[in-house]
Amino acid sequence: MQYQVAYQQVQQTVYECVPVTQNVQQTVTVMTPVQRQVQQQYTVMVPNYRTVQQQRTVYQCSYAPQQVQRTVCVPVMQNVQRTVTVMTPVTRQVQQQCTVMVPTYKTVQQQCTVNQCSYVPRQMQCTVMVPVTQNVQRTVYELVPTYQNVTQQVTVMVPEVTPVQQQCTVYVPQMVNQVVPMQVTVCTPQMVQLPPSGCNPCGATICQMVPSVQTVNRTITTCVPQAVTQTYTVNVCNYKSVVQNVTRQVCTMQQVARTITVPVCVMQPQVQTYTVNVPVVTPVVQTYNVQVCQLVPTTQTRTYSVIECVPTQKIITVPVCTMQQQVQTFTVNVPVTTPVTQTYNVQVCEMVPTTQTRTVTVVECVPTQQTVNVPVTTYQTVARQVMVNVPVVTCLPGCY
Secondary structure (H helix, E strand, O other), X not given: OEEEEEEEEEEEEEEEEEEEEEEEXXXXXXXXXXXXXXXXXXXXXXXXXXXXXXXXXXXEEEEEEEEEEEEEEEEEEEEEEEEEEEEEEEEEEEEEEEEEEEEEEEEEEEEEEEEEEEEEEEEXXXXXXXXXXXXXXXXXXXXXXXXXXXXXXXXXXXXXEEEEEEEEEEEEEEEEEEEEEEEEEEEEEEEEEEOOOOOOOOOEEEEEEEEEEEEEEEEEEEEEEEEEEEEEEEEEEEEEEEEEEEEEEEEEEEEEEEEEEEEEEEEEEEEEEEEEEEEEEEEEEEEEEEEEEEEEEEEEEEEEEEEEEEEEEEEEEEEEEEEEEEEEEEXXXXXXXXXXXXXXXXXXXXXXXXXXXXXXXXXXXXXXXXXXXXXXXXXXXXXXXXXXXXXXXXXXXXXX
């Protein structure tokens, strides 16, 4: 028995979960900050100054004259004779012998080889490039301008002036009279009784000018600005676009061929013969006399002046300063210190506590109900038809 497997397409229903998002309104409690004014009391240390009397002892210095004696050394000059040994210079002649090198000149013949240069003429040839000018025909292309009249449309902005009425506010000064009270000082005569005195035993009555303050009304003219509306005409310029036909010349370049004769310079080789003086060096032996200097030692006798110092006794007068003691009396101001008590005022600062009230802004969070749209995702079951290959087994008859 044999089995045969075949596949057959069968339609089946498949269920899938598809997400669906919808906006759902929900009520949410949100803490909202709210500001409110709160009064607070706090204690502040306020400085308070008061005057306190204090005493201090001050030492005052005064000077008192006082006789003082002192011993002073006074210089006294005296002439004293003294014997002094002095070195006196004495000049004497002394003969000395010395060896001197004396120069002696003699003539000596010497020979040297000198190279003499002479010039010999010689014929030489060289190849020189000689320029030759030839006329060659060449074709040259030139650009020839051609002008054509072309009509074009151009947009031109044409100005238009339109009168427009405008208003403006102008402030015009206006004179206004105003009564102002003023205080004036007026001197009023008044009789004053003088009491009796040593010069005037009966007394006297005099007239004295007494100043008094009076209030007087004074009219003052004040300049007050007054607003006035004025109308004026302003020319407003507007631009209008207008299309115009304009004829312009357009230049075009055309290429034209022309044959010209051009001189061309060509270099041709040419052999030239010329005479050149060639230098020839010949060695020549020359004899010349040379002065040779030789130094010959010679003994000479010379006389020199020699200075010698001889000790000599001399008596000289020398001023001698001696110090003698002398008593002097002079007046000196001696400082005397006296204690004095002084009273002075001192500003003493005291910190006094003071209660003050201030308003402070306090932020509080108040719960508030708000409606918010929240996206909510739900899954829905959706049916879908699918073609599936299903195996089918068939039993075939066979031989046993």
